[in-house]
Amino acid sequence: MEQSEFVCKEIDSMAAFAMLQSLQDVYILIHRSPDGDCIGGGYALYHLFRQLGIRSRVCCADPIPEMYRDITEGVIFEDFAPQVYISVDVADRKLFGDLPDDIQNAEILLCIDHHISNTHYAEHLYWNPHSAAACEVLFRMMQDNHIPLTRELALCLYSGISTDTGCFQFSNADAAAFDAVAQIKAAFPDLPYARLNREFFVLKSQGRIRLDTRLMQNVQLSEDGRVALIYLPDAWMKELHVSHDEVDGVANLPMQIIGVEIGITCKQQEDGTYRVSLRAGDHADVSAVAQQFDGGGHVKASGCTIRQGTPEEACAALMAAAEASLR
Numbered sequence: 001m002e003q004s005e006f007v008c009k010e011i012d013s014m015a016a017f018a019m020l021q022s023l024q025d026v027y028i029l030i031h032r033s034p035d036g037d038c039i040g041g042g043y044a045l046y047h048l049f050r051q052l053g054i055r056s057r058v059c060c061a062d063p064i065p066e067m068y069r070d071i072t073e074g075v076i077f078e079d080f081a082p083q084v085y086i087s088v089d090v091a092d093r094k095l096f097g098d099l100p101d102d103i104q105n106a107e108i109l110l111c112i113d114h115h116i117s118n119t120h121y122a123e124h125l126y127w128n129p130h131s132a133a134a135c136e137v138l139f140r141m142m143q144d145n146h147i148p149l150t151r152e153l154a155l156c157l158y159s160g161i162s163t164d165t166g167c168f169q170f171s172n173a174d175a176a177a178f179d180a181v182a183q184i185k186a187a188f189p190d191l192p193y194a195r196l197n198r199e200f201f202v203l204k205s206q207g208r209i210r211l212d213t214r215l216m217q218n219v220q221l222s223e224d225g226r227v228a229l230i231y232l233p234d235a236w237m238k239e240l241h242v243s244h245d246e247v248d249g250v251a252n253l254p255m256q257i258i259g260v261e262i263g264i265t266c267k268q269q270e271d272g273t274y275r276v277s278l279r280a281g282d283h284a285d286v287s288a289v290a291q292q293f294d295g296g297g298h299v300k301a302s303g304c305t306i307r308q309g310t311p312e313e314a315c316a317a318l319m320a321a322a323e324a325s326l327r
């Protein structure tokens with residue numbers, strides 16, 4: 001990939017909004033395996049651009065999962081050639097996934113993010129690594145710039161903050177996150193919050209329930225039950241007719257076991273690589289574990305990809321790294 005010479009410049013909420021206002025024909029890039037935060041953030045930016053009379057579209061390497069249809073419903077993107085690219089909730093350009101080359105290699109003018117692991121790949125970065133969600137960062141930017149919250153924006157931003165905090169149960173659900181959501185709920189009390197939470201966190205297909213049961217039957221425990229690892233073979237997904245976007249959230253499964261400090265989910269991909277999600281309880285730090293495998297993320301939720309080896313080797317390497325991090 002060609003790298004141009006620039007030093008990523010961090011900017012504040014006023015400069016970020018001034019920049020957004022000055023753009024035209026914008027492609028908004030979000031990460032592969034899209035979650036509620038990047039989808040909510042991407043669509044919030046689309047609605048914001050619309051209010052400003054600016055044409056934009058959200059670009060993702062993977063399809064948007066069905067459970068986020070409240071966000072995507074009624075939005076039809078126009079076809080146009082981009083003049084500029086921005087990104088939201090994407091810590092590293094590797095996470096764009098498999099996009100067409102011209103998009104993949106494009107210079108990103110502005111990244112809006114909340115990942116401490118952000119690699120400063122964009123020309124400008126507007127971020128807050130203490131925020132629970134990219135959608136919370138966007139909420140603050142809009143507030144600082146006196147942008148009125150619309151119903152569409154409220155739905156998008158709520159979805160991002162709710163999903164990135166695991167429905168407000170992770171430690172990142174701090175006062176600032178609750179404050180943003182309190183303001184969103186006060187402004188739009190009639191949005192279907194309870195139904196959204198059920199869609200995001202409770203409902204699963206029959207295949208997914210069968211898969212979860214099988215995964216739990218095969219969980220590997222070590223360090224007196226402080227590390228739990230589940231391995232998900234690609235063949236099981238095919239057999240039970242579960243799609244990759246349906247296993248979003250499977251990383252939280254090992255953390256349901258009392259005593260588990262580090263939960264590891266290792267998903268075999270169709271191409272033989274392994275997509276790994278790491279979750280930490282009260283005391284552990286999994287971002288350091290992910291970094292050993294060239295990944296990253298947050299202290300309590302991180303990820304990485306293992307590109308070679310048998311499933312046994314991948315799992316053993318992960319287990320060893322997690323065990324070492326607890327000692």
Ligand SMILES: [Mn+2]
Pocket residue numbers: 037038089114132133134164
């Ligand atoms: Mn996020």
